[in-house]
Amino acid sequence: MEPTLDNGKFFRPSYIASIEPSPRAGPVSVEDIKTDLSSEFSLVSSGSDTSQSNGHIQVCLRIRPFTSLERENGSQDCVSLEDSTNIVLKPPQHYLSRLSEKTSGPMLQKFTFSQVFGPETTQEEFFEGTMKQPVQDFLDGYNRLVFTYGVTNAGKTYTFQGTEEDVGILPRTMDMLFKSIQGKLYTAMDLKPYRCRDYIKLTENQVREETAIKNSLLRLIKEVEEHFSILFSMCIFR
Template identity: 40%
Template structure:
């Protein structure tokens, strides 16, 4: 049986394709082995590098807590105050998206920190009533007093089960 990938080189060279120019700017260059580089060389294009500007560039030296405070905390606070918000990660495979979102035990990421902040700030905003119940995926239905009492009992039973675990 032959190796299906025998055409791949045995040694891979890491090419420096990204240069950080400051806290907000970086230059990305196409690797010399890429089609983008080869095509622009043949077409006599003005170059294979592009300059990108961001609000902030974070290095691998920054910790989860600092990253959360600088990049996400403001958005979570806006969400708590009633704004619709979205936080997402984008990047190539193995660039650290899952680590940034989840973190590790002892150094949690964006989601655990966001949930902690949200749930620690809703105590005075919780509604104890059960007059409304979700219906389907985008509607609610009003409950009669006896239905409301039934929902209250269901909630108490669920919370009691959670305390036992």
């Protein structure tokens, strides 16, 4: 039977709010639980922060090598490095030929960055010059945020991931992080995550069961990969 209110209108129970909302509470005094944290934050901001950023955002520019097509049409002349922090840009010659003197505007534009890395920069040199210090700061207990930004085909994926032969900043960062905790890892395999913030310790029998499940899953993944590899080969040679 549908529940009713006193005025005869039907209502459905709500799982979000109570049926009879409680009267709105007045202002709550929190003076007894307020704490002045300014001294603690001042220690963090003006203390022994040894990072190269010193609290400021660092913006680094990496110039990728020009493609053969870009070299053919003279695009390599549009970027020139003044020094380690400044570059000068000008339109390519094939673009200038289409512009009149009135529409061309200023031909040269200068931009300043925290650090500029030229096309000859290696993956290792770029990591040493941009990521190594922030990673060390993170290991020392400071928050750091690093991201890559650029247009399509600017080289973000290569800089971030790299190749198997010459890895990028992400694999080098992970390598540095894991090397920093060598000798501090728990090598036993008897702990299992439980929900979000806890873990359980497994018995010997449970460890054997978990190992069997893991091995079975890995075999299944390998079989699926081999199956799809065979199907892919058959589709190619048809």
